[in-house]
Amino acid sequence: MSANIVIVIIVTSLATYLSRFLGVISSEKIKETSRLFRWFNCLAYSTLSALIARIVIFPSGSLSEIDYLIRFIVIILSIVVFYLTKKNLVYPTLFSAIILSILSSYV
């Protein structure tokens, strides 16, 4: 293993573990019935949602090559599939990959 890459991996993992670790320390003092807990619950869901919206709307990788309209259509169709299959998560995820691969190669 190259030393340089290993150091980068360790730095990345420390930067990641830090937030998890501090989260556990804070959790020691927070009761699940408290207002503080409910606030953090909201923050967790909203931050996740912000992250996902960012990934979909301003993607950095291969998704950025796909037109906004196509991304939007695939998401809406996948949500429809999610409801049609009574909230099965396997079908909409498989469906989205297939339909996007098809759309991106033919549109």
Next chain:
Amino acid sequence: MINTKYFLKGLKSIKGVGSPAIALGASFVAIGALLKNLGFSIQESIFSTFLTYALPGSLVMAESMFIGASLINIFIAVWLVNARLYPMTVALMPLLMHENQPRWKYYLSCHFIAVSSWLIMKDNYEAIEKVNRIDFWIGIGIATWSIAIFSTIIGFLASDFLNKDMLIGLAIVNPIYFICMMIGAMKTIQISLSVLLGGILGPVFYFLSPEWCILFGGFVAGSIAYFIGERSVS
């Protein structure tokens, strides 16, 4: 030490209609391929997923290395994109804390906190007695983490066969899984508002600062949702 029954129950959470395996697998296959193209060896790719196990962090690491960023810049960039793990941990661990359980379980298993495992735990914890939740959680964590590591290996090995259209297909799977999970989680006013406002404000704040938009957008959206939710209950 660990209650096997609940551990196995957690482990089995990756099967069935709510399975995160495909979404998780797809995204780490893409990571494996990306790391190989960046010049990582297979050991380094495995090591990366093993130690970090947070997709956006690994992506930022890859991007930063690509542009030759310094170690301190990589640290800050990864910390920023993964800082969401802090509120996620605080919104999860109090549900699992029990005085009869040893502390090391919490400090070790927090490594498993990632979007899919977290959403599965939030979806299922009520059905498990509090004292057993940590062992159930460790089961979920080991299961999802193993899928991630396994998929990284597959992605690394298969990278030569993955064309652009396939990578694009892989890239959409994870967001779709998260979107569906989030919609499924919208059962209270607070959570529904958090999800909706976060989805709007995150991208809006992107125009102010691409680096900080997730944290700023999430913080403002979550706080508004909290206050509206508290008022409507009382």
